Amino acid sequence: MGTENAERIQTSILNKAEKKALTWLAERQPAWVTSDTLTYLGVVAAVLYAVFCWLACYNVNYFWASSFCLVLNWYGDSLDGTLARVRETQRPKYGFFIDHSLDALTTCLFCIGLGLSPLMQLSISLFIMGGYLCMSIYTYLTTIVMGRFRLTYASLGPTEMRLIIIAVCILYIYLPLDNLAFDLFGTVWTPYDAIGAVVAAVLFIIYIVSLAKDLRQLAKIDPPKPFKK
Numbered sequence: 001m002g003t004e005n006a007e008r009i010q011t012s013i014l015n016k017a018e019k020k021a022l023t024w025l026a027e028r029q030p031a032w033v034t035s036d037t038l039t040y041l042g043v044v045a046a047v048l049y050a051v052f053c054w055l056a057c058y059n060v061n062y063f064w065a066s067s068f069c070l071v072l073n074w075y076g077d078s079l080d081g082t083l084a085r086v087r088e089t090q091r092p093k094y095g096f097f098i099d100h101s102l103d104a105l106t107t108c109l110f111c112i113g114l115g116l117s118p119l120m121q122l123s124i125s126l127f128i129m130g131g132y133l134c135m136s137i138y139t140y141l142t143t144i145v146m147g148r149f150r151l152t153y154a155s156l157g158p159t160e161m162r163l164i165i166i167a168v169c170i171l172y173i174y175l176p177l178d179n180l181a182f183d184l185f186g187t188v189w190t191p192y193d194a195i196g197a198v199v200a201a202v203l204f205i206i207y208i209v210s211l212a213k214d215l216r217q218l219a220k221i222d223p224p225k226p227f228k229k
Contacts, residue, residue, distance in 0.1 A: 012157035022082040025075075035080040035089070039098060042076030045069045046106035050113030053169075057118050060176070063169040066113065070162045073106065078159065100140065107132050110165065114196070119172050121187070124196040131203025138207055142214060153206050168192070 012018075052066035080099065084090045111129035115122030135153065143149040151157050177191045 012152040012160055014159055015152075015157070018078070018159055019082075022079055023086065025079055026083040026086040029079075029083055033083070035084045035095065036098075038076040038080035038083060039102060040076070042073045042080070043102050043106060045072035045076060046109040049073065050109045050116065053113035053117035053119075056169075057116070060118065060173045063117070063119075063173050066117075067166040067169050070166055074159060074162050077103070077106070100136070104133065104136060107136065114165070117169075118176075119169065119192050120196045121189075121193050124193050124200065127200040128196055128203065131200045131207065134207045135203055138211060145218070146214065153210075168195070 046069070049066045049069035052062045052069060056062040056066065077099075081095060084095060108129060111125045111132070112122075114120045114128070115125030139150055172192065181188050181190045183189070
């Protein structure tokens with residue numbers, strides 16, 4: 001099944017408002033801005049985000065810069081497809097391939113950036129990365145096998161996740177909560193580490209529950225074949 005024919009499931013909280021904003025922005029882009037330009041802008045912004053997160057170890061105000069980079073990443077990553085649709089220059093196979101290949105890279109940069117920052121332990125941020133990448137692989141598999149391209153889970157999509165990261169980074173500037181650190185298995189944890197661990201656990205739970213549900217459905221659609229000697 002072609003990815004261009006897959007049903008897009010987008011039920012995020014900000015979906016309607018975001019669509020209107022992206023269409024408005026796409027209609028006002030200069031001619032020299034292409035979908036590829038925006039895609040690569042999103043990747044560069046993700047790299048800078050990780051760098052500024054690391055610099056926040058020396059001065060927490062760098063979290064302002066990393067938050068701005070997340071806004072730039074949203075601008076590039078979310079607007080590239082809308083621009084193609086507004087200009088009627090869609091390349092469904094190429095666009096799907098490059099967009100989601102680079103999404104994997106930017107996800108890694110987001111999580112590594114968090115782990116290099118003072119906000120969270122690297123091991124926990126990598127745990128989050130593992131859960132998110134499992135969800136991404138699951139999404140791409142269901143797109144191909146079931147013709148269903150789900151962009152959101154629990155009414156949260158990439159845009160909402162960026163906003164949550166920005167909110168947490170800014171909160172850390174004013175409320176680091178170091179005084180609430182506690183020892184767990186010989187490692188010092190902060191409340192932000194605990195929040196990260198919960199987020200990672202939720203991602204894996206959603207992945208396992210969704211996988212089990214779709215396996216039952218696929219077993220009915222594609223039942224076992226009798227063995228013929």
